[in-house]
Amino acid sequence: MKKKIIIIEDIAAIREGFVAALQSTGKYSVINAYDSCEAALVNLHTDEPDVVLMDIELPGMDGIEGTARIKKEFANCIVLIITVLEDSEKVFQSLCAGAGGYIVKNSNIENIDQTIDEALRGGAPMSLSIAKMVVESFRREPNSPLSERETEVLQAIASGKSYSKIAQEIFVSKETVRTHIKNIYRKLEVSSKAEALRIANKNKWVNY
Amino acid sequence: MKKKIIIIEDIAAIREGFVAALQSTGKYSVINAYDSCEAALVNLHTDEPDVVLMDIELPGMDGIEGTARIKKEFANCIVLIITVLEDSEKVFQSLCAGAGGYIVKNSNIENIDQTIDEALRGGAPMSLSIAKMVVESFRREPNSPLSERETEVLQAIASGKSYSKIAQEIFVSKETVRTHIKNIYRKLEVSSKAEALRIANKNKWVNY
């Protein structure tokens, strides 16, 4: 039996292009094509798609939120992101939301077909440039105002450890950890763990 | 002026193969070749390499720790990991340690040359399979014992927020958050934030 596919893409020309391309292969059953996530979600339980081709930039609910909603209902449904701009933050977010891979917007029919095939076989189809983007987003930024020790302490804070626990692990007194924290707060101009982590994470001074 | 390269690889045949390959291009100045990180580190300040080719599996200090040590001393030095086995955990760790890219162990001369070139131009050379490995390591595992709400709460804990703060953000009372935490602890058989995060992170039930 043919795999059921739906398409969510707001630009009619692109949307219809995908529909035509998929139907021309004869391998898939294109159930529906929508111009918004909202529209797609109301029919989700009748469509029961195996694969969703999802644009990331959509009016109203964006493709990231849409991916999350669909995966919540149908965990086995594969959501492939149709993307043209390569914004590492959005690519990363959509991966976290459960995206199964990426289709470049101006792909030809064979390319799209191959991508869907790979996804159905359990792979994570994506271009090297997209994969690299995500990988590079985990590189530390070198211009941190925090010293090595401070970064180490903040890293430990990020994993939920208490000051005493951190002190034990890095073989210093609890007071030393507290001093480091105070200095971190002063440098980042914050006054709580959450704020410090938010700043440091945003600037990639700490890794998760 | 030629870029200065050192090689750290414990298997003599492979090490010498790389040396020969690099010298044959005439583009690089191979300063030294070592069979361990320890040996390389003592000469690091006299070698002053622009590029380090680093094996990941080494006796004594492994390539990940070695990469971290080198990047600590010379932040601008590019460390390229020579790898054959594709262990996603190690690949990810070496990226966090500051690796600039990957060279497949049985690469030919042109390939190695291209890889180094790309790294020097500021790219992150790596095979698609390696990039994918890292990307896939950020996918959530679906078999979490935690409910959606509990995952949400634990996620917030990971970002250093207090119970009260979390309560505000998800529009419930502090007591509700406390109940969720209690249930998380019961399910994971732990009794602290750090332990819960360790378990949930290891099993990819939460993303950093």
Add this chain to the structure above:
DNA sequence: GCTGTATCCCCCAATTTGGGGGATTTTTAA
């Protein structure tokens, strides 16, 4: 000498945390 880093100490008060006991409603699954 000054600045930054790393280490340690004290005080204080508010907040947080973990553990124990409950409770209700809604949703989900058997």
Add this chain to the structure above:
DNA sequence: TTAAAAATCCCCCAAATTGGGGGATACAGC
């Protein structure tokens, strides 16, 4: 339909944590 699970809220308690303030010493680099 009935039971289990999830989500919500409440109380009590005591220990631990946290943030802010004030110090101190030592060691590096400029």
